Amino acid sequence: MNSAPRQTSAQAGNYAGGTSALLTVSGVGFDYEDSAILGGIDLSVGQGEFVALVGPSGCGKSTLLNLISGVLTPESGQISIAGLDGQSSRLGRVSYMQQDDLLLPWRTIEQNGRLGLELHGVSNAESGRLVRELADSFGLADVLDSMPWQLSGGMRQRVALLRALLPDNRVLLLDEPFGALDAITRGALQQWMLNVLDRASKAVLLVTHDVEEAVLLADRVLVMAPNPGRIVAETTVKLEDRTDPEVTTSASFVAIKRQIRQLLNDRVATL
16 A cells, blocks of 8 residues: 655655665755746655656756755755765766767767776776676676667667666666656666665665656655655655556556646646
């Protein structure tokens, strides 16, 4: 059974549900050209927890990920990563997978996969060994010497996820990772991610427009509203078996998805 969605204000505070938080966002605001993009964002993601952010276009979901990753600097508030000094840069300390795979076309699949490790100073020999160790579980063992243009979109996204995971950062950000793929490929990769992603040691924050994807992958779904972007509701997701191909047709799954869609519809209607 799932709990009912809980309406909340942007200042409601910690969302980690009692888990040990690896990522904490406190009162974060961000402005662009005198317009408030985000206002007072509060959330946290615990160790071993997968949280999804859903909301209408323009509510600042991707901006929030850029702030967490260190690409942007917040106007107000604080962002902290467990084990990382607050004064240290988060760039390179947070794994970030975006919708575009951003593979370098002049590098082989193995060379692309080891890029994040290289940026951490790991030698080519060691980073190549680590890529090869993971390649089989990612379905990439037979294409390590291929070039990106030789792979399908789904395979390229697998490479992008492998590259994001290899530095073994404690926080993983996913920004519409399968948004550009067709429905069949996207569904297959969602199931694949459920099987290969080790949730035990990481905090995962997913941004998606796909409510079904959010419910399938996440332990909690946070609903955002715009003008300025803020978190307005939270739904806890409890499913019997996420890897069951029929889970998306179960009564509990359909009920949770309906609740979140209603929350989104209510917010759009008040804009």
